[in-house]
Amino acid sequence: MTLTTDQRTLFRQFRDYRWESVASQPYKEDGAAPFKTIARQVLFADAQLDCELRYFEIAAEGYSTLERHEHMHAVMILRGHGECLVGEDVRSVKSFDLVTIPSWTWHQFRATGGEALGFLCMVNAQRDRPQLPNEQDLAALMANPVTAAFLAD
Amino acid sequence: MTLTTDQRTLFRQFRDYRWESVASQPYKEDGAAPFKTIARQVLFADAQLDCELRYFEIAAEGYSTLERHEHMHAVMILRGHGECLVGEDVRSVKSFDLVTIPSWTWHQFRATGGEALGFLCMVNAQRDRPQLPNEQDLAALMANPVTAAFLAD
Numbered sequence: 245m246t247l248t249t250d251q252r253t254l255f256r257q258f259r260d261y262r263w264e265s266v267a268s269q270p271y272k273e274d275g276a277a278p279f280k281t282i283a284r285q286v287l288f289a290d291a292q293l294d295c296e297l298r299y300f301e302i303a304a305e306g307y308s309t310l311e312r313h314e315h316m317h318a319v320m321i322l323r324g325h326g327e328c329l330v331g332e333d334v335r336s337v338k339s340f341d342l343v344t345i346p347s348w349t350w351h352q353f354r355a356t357g358g359e360a361l362g363f364l365c366m367v368n369a370q371r372d373r374p375q376l377p378n379e380q381d382l383a384a385l386m387a388n389p390v391t392a393a394f395l396a397d
Numbered sequence: 398m399t400l401t402t403d404q405r406t407l408f409r410q411f412r413d414y415r416w417e418s419v420a421s422q423p424y425k426e427d428g429a430a431p432f433k434t435i436a437r438q439v440l441f442a443d444a445q446l447d448c449e450l451r452y453f454e455i456a457a458e459g460y461s462t463l464e465r466h467e468h469m470h471a472v473m474i475l476r477g478h479g480e481c482l483v484g485e486d487v488r489s490v491k492s493f494d495l496v497t498i499p500s501w502t503w504h505q506f507r508a509t510g511g512e513a514l515g516f517l518c519m520v521n522a523q524r525d526r527p528q529l530p531n532e533q534d535l536a537a538l539m540a541n542p543v544t545a546a547f548l549a550d
Contacts, residue, residue, distance in 0.1 A: 254483045258474075258493035287495055288471035294521045295448030297471055318441035318450055320517075322493075330407045340411035340475075342440055364473075366519060368447045 261301060261323060261362055263287060271300065272309070281306035289369070296369055301362040302326070302355040310352040310385075310395070315371035317345035323362030326355045327394065334394045337361075350377065350385065354394070414454060414476060414515055416440060424453065425462070434459035442522070449522055454515040455479070455508040463505040463538075463548070468524035470498035476515030479508045480547065487547045490514075503530065503538065507547070 256264040263285060271282040281303035288297040299322065302308060310329070325338035329352045330345055337343060337353075343363075345351045355361035377385065385391045409417040416438060424435040434456035441450040452475065455461060463482070478491035484502045496516075498504045508514035530538065538544045 254486055254497050254499075255481075255488045255490070256495040256497075258491070258495070263493075263495055287473070288497070288519060290469060290471075290497075292469045292500065292521075293448065293471060293519070294523075295446065295519060297473075297519055316443060316445045318443075318446060320440070320450075328408075333407055335408045337408070338411075340416075342409040342411070342416055344407050344409075344441070344443075346407075347445065364517075366441060366446070366448060366450055368445075370447075 261299075261360075263299075279307060279309045282308055287364075294369055295366050298365050298367070299362060300353075300365060301360055302353060304355050304357075304359050306361075307354040308352055309374065309376070310350060311374035311376055312348050312350045313372050313374045314347050315368050316347060317343075317351070318366040319343040319345065320364045321361070322364055324355065324359045325357040326353060326361035328353050329391060329394050332388055332391060334390050350381070350391075352394075414452075414513075416452075432460060432462045435461055440517075447522055448519050451518050451520070452515060453506075453518060454513055455506060457508050457510075457512050459514075460507040461505055462527065462529070463503060464527035464529055465501050465503045466525050466527045467500050468521050469500060470496075470504070471519040472496040472498065473517045474514070475517055477508065477512040478510040479506060479514035481506050482544060482547050485541055485544060487543050503534070503544075505547075 253265050266285045266287060269284045271279055271284050283301050285299045287299055321337050321339055321341045328335055328337050328343055331349045353361060385395060406418045419438045422437045424432055424437050436454050438452045440452055474490050474492050474494045481488055481490045481496055482505045483498055538548060
Protein backbone atom coordinates (compact mmCIF):
# COMPACT_ATOMS: atom_id res chain seq x y z
CA MET A 245 0.00 0.00 0.00
CA THR A 246 1.47 3.36 -1.02
CA LEU A 247 0.10 6.61 0.35
CA THR A 248 0.28 9.98 -1.34
CA THR A 249 3.96 10.88 -1.18
CA ASP A 250 7.16 8.87 -1.47
CA GLN A 251 8.01 9.37 2.17
CA ARG A 252 4.70 7.73 3.12
CA THR A 253 5.46 4.47 1.39
CA LEU A 254 5.10 2.11 4.34
CA PHE A 255 8.27 0.07 3.81
CA ARG A 256 11.42 1.32 2.10
CA GLN A 257 14.43 -0.96 1.85
CA PHE A 258 17.97 0.18 2.45
CA ARG A 259 20.76 -0.77 0.06
CA ASP A 260 24.26 0.71 0.02
CA TYR A 261 23.25 4.00 1.67
CA ARG A 262 20.36 4.58 -0.66
CA TRP A 263 16.70 4.00 0.13
CA GLU A 264 13.81 2.94 -2.10
CA SER A 265 11.67 5.86 -3.30
CA VAL A 266 14.12 8.43 -1.89
CA ALA A 267 15.88 10.77 -4.31
CA SER A 268 19.52 11.75 -3.79
CA GLN A 269 19.54 15.53 -4.01
CA PRO A 270 22.16 18.24 -4.07
CA TYR A 271 23.17 19.30 -0.56
CA LYS A 272 22.20 22.95 -1.14
CA GLU A 273 19.62 24.38 -3.49
CA ASP A 274 21.91 27.19 -4.56
CA GLY A 275 25.67 27.33 -5.01
CA ALA A 276 26.22 30.33 -2.73
CA ALA A 277 27.59 28.49 0.33
CA PRO A 278 30.94 26.70 0.30
CA PHE A 279 30.86 22.91 0.70
CA LYS A 280 32.48 19.89 -0.95
CA THR A 281 31.13 16.57 -2.28
CA ILE A 282 28.01 16.10 -0.17
CA ALA A 283 24.57 14.71 -1.03
CA ARG A 284 21.22 14.78 0.75
CA GLN A 285 18.40 12.24 1.01
CA VAL A 286 15.17 13.25 2.79
CA LEU A 287 14.04 10.08 4.59
CA PHE A 288 10.97 11.46 6.37
CA ALA A 289 9.11 14.71 5.66
CA ASP A 290 5.35 14.85 6.06
CA ALA A 291 2.63 17.39 6.91
CA GLN A 292 1.83 15.26 9.97
CA LEU A 293 5.42 15.27 11.25
CA ASP A 294 6.78 18.34 13.03
CA CYS A 295 10.37 17.40 12.11
CA GLU A 296 12.22 16.05 9.10
CA LEU A 297 14.80 13.29 9.09
CA ARG A 298 17.50 13.68 6.46
CA TYR A 299 20.61 11.65 5.56
CA PHE A 300 23.69 13.54 4.44
CA GLU A 301 26.73 11.86 2.98
CA ILE A 302 30.09 13.56 2.58
CA ALA A 303 32.62 11.84 0.32
CA ALA A 304 36.17 11.25 1.63
CA GLU A 305 37.94 14.60 2.17
CA GLY A 306 34.68 16.53 1.68
CA TYR A 307 32.97 18.84 4.18
CA SER A 308 29.64 20.46 4.96
CA THR A 309 29.10 24.23 4.99
CA LEU A 310 30.40 26.09 8.04
CA GLU A 311 27.20 27.75 9.25
CA ARG A 312 24.90 28.55 12.17
CA HIS A 313 21.16 29.12 12.66
CA GLU A 314 18.52 29.47 15.33
CA HIS A 315 17.17 25.92 14.91
CA MET A 316 18.81 22.96 16.60
CA HIS A 317 20.31 19.96 14.80
CA ALA A 318 20.01 16.46 16.27
CA VAL A 319 22.60 14.27 14.52
CA MET A 320 23.45 10.57 14.53
CA ILE A 321 26.47 9.42 12.54
CA LEU A 322 25.41 6.47 10.37
CA ARG A 323 28.43 5.65 8.24
CA GLY A 324 32.19 5.89 8.58
CA HIS A 325 34.02 8.38 10.71
CA GLY A 326 35.36 11.90 10.55
CA GLU A 327 35.55 15.12 12.51
CA CYS A 328 33.02 17.63 13.63
CA LEU A 329 33.16 21.23 14.84
CA VAL A 330 30.45 22.44 17.23
CA GLY A 331 31.08 25.90 18.67
CA GLU A 332 34.65 25.80 20.00
CA ASP A 333 34.77 22.01 20.23
CA VAL A 334 36.28 19.64 17.67
CA ARG A 335 35.68 15.91 18.03
CA SER A 336 36.26 12.67 16.18
CA VAL A 337 32.93 10.99 15.44
CA LYS A 338 32.11 7.46 14.28
CA SER A 339 29.05 5.37 13.45
CA PHE A 340 26.07 5.85 15.77
CA ASP A 341 27.66 8.65 17.83
CA LEU A 342 25.28 11.53 18.62
CA VAL A 343 25.97 15.23 18.04
CA THR A 344 23.77 18.06 19.33
CA ILE A 345 24.11 21.40 17.58
CA PRO A 346 22.52 24.12 19.74
CA SER A 347 21.06 27.40 18.45
CA TRP A 348 23.43 29.87 16.80
CA THR A 349 26.44 27.56 17.07
CA TRP A 350 28.99 27.35 14.26
CA HIS A 351 29.27 23.79 13.00
CA GLN A 352 30.86 21.76 10.25
CA PHE A 353 31.33 18.06 9.47
CA ARG A 354 34.46 16.81 7.70
CA ALA A 355 35.08 13.36 6.19
CA THR A 356 38.70 13.27 7.37
CA GLY A 357 38.81 9.50 7.93
CA GLY A 358 39.72 8.58 4.35
CA GLU A 359 36.16 7.33 3.74
CA ALA A 360 32.63 8.68 3.34
CA LEU A 361 30.98 10.19 6.41
CA GLY A 362 27.19 9.75 6.51
CA PHE A 363 24.84 11.07 9.15
CA LEU A 364 21.17 11.43 10.03
CA CYS A 365 20.02 14.94 10.91
CA MET A 366 16.66 15.65 12.58
CA VAL A 367 15.40 19.25 12.31
CA ASN A 368 12.14 21.09 12.91
CA ALA A 369 10.03 21.26 9.75
CA GLN A 370 9.59 25.01 10.43
CA ARG A 371 13.05 26.50 10.70
CA ASP A 372 15.17 29.53 9.86
CA ARG A 373 17.76 29.72 7.10
CA PRO A 374 21.44 29.16 7.90
CA GLN A 375 23.81 32.08 8.34
CA LEU A 376 27.35 32.05 6.93
CA PRO A 377 30.33 33.48 8.84
CA ASN A 378 31.40 37.04 8.01
CA GLU A 379 35.02 38.20 8.18
CA GLN A 380 34.79 38.97 11.90
CA ASP A 381 33.29 35.53 12.66
CA LEU A 382 36.07 33.82 10.68
CA ALA A 383 38.74 35.89 12.43
CA ALA A 384 37.36 34.74 15.81
CA LEU A 385 37.36 31.08 14.68
CA MET A 386 40.93 31.42 13.36
CA ALA A 387 42.11 33.07 16.61
CA ASN A 388 41.28 29.84 18.47
CA PRO A 389 44.00 27.22 17.78
CA VAL A 390 41.53 24.30 18.04
CA THR A 391 39.00 25.63 15.54
CA ALA A 392 41.74 27.11 13.34
CA ALA A 393 43.43 23.69 13.01
CA PHE A 394 40.10 22.07 12.13
CA LEU A 395 39.25 24.66 9.48
CA ALA A 396 42.77 24.51 8.00
CA ASP A 397 42.54 20.73 7.37
CA MET B 398 30.73 22.32 27.02
CA THR B 399 27.63 20.73 28.50
CA LEU B 400 24.25 22.44 28.33
CA THR B 401 21.38 22.01 30.76
CA THR B 402 20.07 18.52 30.03
CA ASP B 403 21.69 15.21 29.14
CA GLN B 404 20.29 15.30 25.63
CA ARG B 405 22.07 18.63 25.07
CA THR B 406 25.52 17.26 25.75
CA LEU B 407 27.21 18.14 22.48
CA PHE B 408 28.91 14.80 21.80
CA ARG B 409 27.68 11.43 23.04
CA GLN B 410 29.60 8.31 22.08
CA PHE B 411 27.94 5.09 21.02
CA ARG B 412 29.05 1.77 22.46
CA ASP B 413 27.22 -1.54 22.06
CA TYR B 414 23.79 0.04 21.50
CA ARG B 415 24.07 2.33 24.49
CA TRP B 416 24.90 6.02 24.39
CA GLU B 417 26.75 8.23 26.87
CA SER B 418 24.44 10.21 29.18
CA VAL B 419 21.35 8.33 27.93
CA ALA B 420 19.39 6.20 30.39
CA SER B 421 17.89 2.87 29.35
CA GLN B 422 14.26 3.05 30.45
CA PRO B 423 11.32 0.68 30.59
CA TYR B 424 9.43 0.61 27.28
CA LYS B 425 6.12 1.64 28.88
CA GLU B 426 5.55 3.67 32.02
CA ASP B 427 2.80 1.35 33.21
CA GLY B 428 2.32 -2.40 32.88
CA ALA B 429 -1.14 -2.20 31.30
CA ALA B 430 -0.19 -2.89 27.67
CA PRO B 431 1.16 -6.26 26.54
CA PHE B 432 4.74 -6.33 25.26
CA LYS B 433 7.84 -8.47 25.77
CA THR B 434 11.51 -7.70 26.50
CA ILE B 435 11.89 -4.21 25.09
CA ALA B 436 13.82 -1.16 26.32
CA ARG B 437 13.77 2.51 25.38
CA GLN B 438 16.50 5.14 25.16
CA VAL B 439 15.54 8.75 24.41
CA LEU B 440 18.34 10.06 22.20
CA PHE B 441 17.00 13.54 21.50
CA ALA B 442 14.22 15.41 23.35
CA ASP B 443 14.44 19.15 23.82
CA ALA B 444 12.14 22.14 24.22
CA GLN B 445 13.62 23.52 20.98
CA LEU B 446 12.91 20.34 18.99
CA ASP B 447 9.37 19.63 17.75
CA CYS B 448 10.06 15.88 17.62
CA GLU B 449 11.81 13.29 19.75
CA LEU B 450 14.18 10.60 18.53
CA ARG B 451 14.05 7.38 20.55
CA TYR B 452 15.84 4.03 20.22
CA PHE B 453 13.88 0.90 21.08
CA GLU B 454 15.46 -2.51 21.38
CA ILE B 455 13.51 -5.74 21.44
CA ALA B 456 15.36 -8.85 22.63
CA ALA B 457 15.22 -12.02 20.46
CA GLU B 458 11.64 -13.37 20.36
CA GLY B 459 10.27 -10.21 21.99
CA TYR B 460 7.69 -7.81 20.54
CA SER B 461 6.34 -4.29 20.93
CA THR B 462 2.76 -3.50 21.92
CA LEU B 463 0.14 -3.92 19.19
CA GLU B 464 -1.35 -0.41 19.15
CA ARG B 465 -2.47 2.57 17.08
CA HIS B 466 -2.70 6.33 17.56
CA GLU B 467 -3.28 9.55 15.68
CA HIS B 468 0.39 10.54 15.54
CA MET B 469 2.71 9.14 12.89
CA HIS B 470 5.83 7.06 13.53
CA ALA B 471 8.93 7.47 11.38
CA VAL B 472 11.11 4.41 11.94
CA MET B 473 14.60 3.34 10.87
CA ILE B 474 15.80 -0.13 11.82
CA LEU B 475 19.25 0.20 13.40
CA ARG B 476 20.14 -3.30 14.58
CA GLY B 477 19.40 -6.86 13.49
CA HIS B 478 16.29 -7.95 11.67
CA GLY B 479 12.76 -9.06 12.35
CA GLU B 480 9.19 -8.57 11.22
CA CYS B 481 6.82 -5.67 11.30
CA LEU B 482 3.05 -5.28 11.00
CA VAL B 483 1.67 -2.01 9.60
CA GLY B 484 -2.07 -2.05 8.96
CA GLU B 485 -2.67 -5.18 6.87
CA ASP B 486 0.95 -5.50 5.73
CA VAL B 487 3.60 -7.73 7.25
CA ARG B 488 7.22 -7.31 6.16
CA SER B 489 10.68 -8.53 7.01
CA VAL B 490 12.86 -5.60 8.04
CA LYS B 491 16.63 -5.30 8.47
CA SER B 492 19.20 -2.69 9.43
CA PHE B 493 18.61 0.80 7.99
CA ASP B 494 15.25 -0.08 6.37
CA LEU B 495 12.58 2.61 6.82
CA VAL B 496 9.04 2.05 8.11
CA THR B 497 6.27 4.67 8.04
CA ILE B 498 3.36 4.15 10.42
CA PRO B 499 0.45 6.38 9.38
CA SER B 500 -2.27 7.71 11.69
CA TRP B 501 -4.59 5.17 13.31
CA THR B 502 -2.77 2.17 11.84
CA TRP B 503 -2.25 -0.98 13.91
CA HIS B 504 1.43 -1.78 14.20
CA GLN B 505 3.80 -4.11 15.97
CA PHE B 506 7.50 -5.00 15.72
CA ARG B 507 8.72 -8.53 16.41
CA ALA B 508 12.30 -9.73 16.89
CA THR B 509 11.72 -12.95 14.98
CA GLY B 510 15.25 -13.18 13.52
CA GLY B 511 16.80 -14.98 16.50
CA GLU B 512 18.56 -11.76 17.53
CA ALA B 513 17.78 -8.34 19.01
CA LEU B 514 15.83 -5.92 16.81
CA GLY B 515 16.68 -2.25 17.45
CA PHE B 516 15.12 0.76 15.77
CA LEU B 517 15.02 4.54 15.82
CA CYS B 518 11.56 6.11 16.07
CA MET B 519 10.91 9.79 15.39
CA VAL B 520 7.63 11.19 16.77
CA ASN B 521 6.11 14.60 17.36
CA ALA B 522 6.88 15.92 20.85
CA GLN B 523 3.16 16.75 21.19
CA ARG B 524 1.23 13.55 20.55
CA ASP B 525 -1.77 11.48 21.61
CA ARG B 526 -1.66 8.35 23.72
CA PRO B 527 -1.74 4.93 22.00
CA GLN B 528 -4.95 2.93 21.77
CA LEU B 529 -5.04 -0.85 22.34
CA PRO B 530 -7.18 -3.18 20.20
CA ASN B 531 -10.57 -4.17 21.61
CA GLU B 532 -12.17 -7.57 20.96
CA GLN B 533 -13.70 -6.40 17.66
CA ASP B 534 -10.35 -5.00 16.45
CA LEU B 535 -8.60 -8.26 17.32
CA ALA B 536 -11.29 -10.30 15.58
CA ALA B 537 -10.75 -8.25 12.40
CA LEU B 538 -6.97 -8.76 12.60
CA MET B 539 -7.44 -12.49 13.15
CA ALA B 540 -9.87 -12.76 10.21
CA ASN B 541 -7.05 -11.72 7.87
CA PRO B 542 -4.67 -14.68 7.27
CA VAL B 543 -1.62 -12.42 6.89
CA THR B 544 -2.07 -10.48 10.11
CA ALA B 545 -3.35 -13.58 11.95
CA ALA B 546 -0.16 -15.50 11.08
CA PHE B 547 2.00 -12.61 12.24
CA LEU B 548 0.16 -12.25 15.56
CA ALA B 549 0.22 -16.01 16.17
CA ASP B 550 4.04 -16.19 15.90
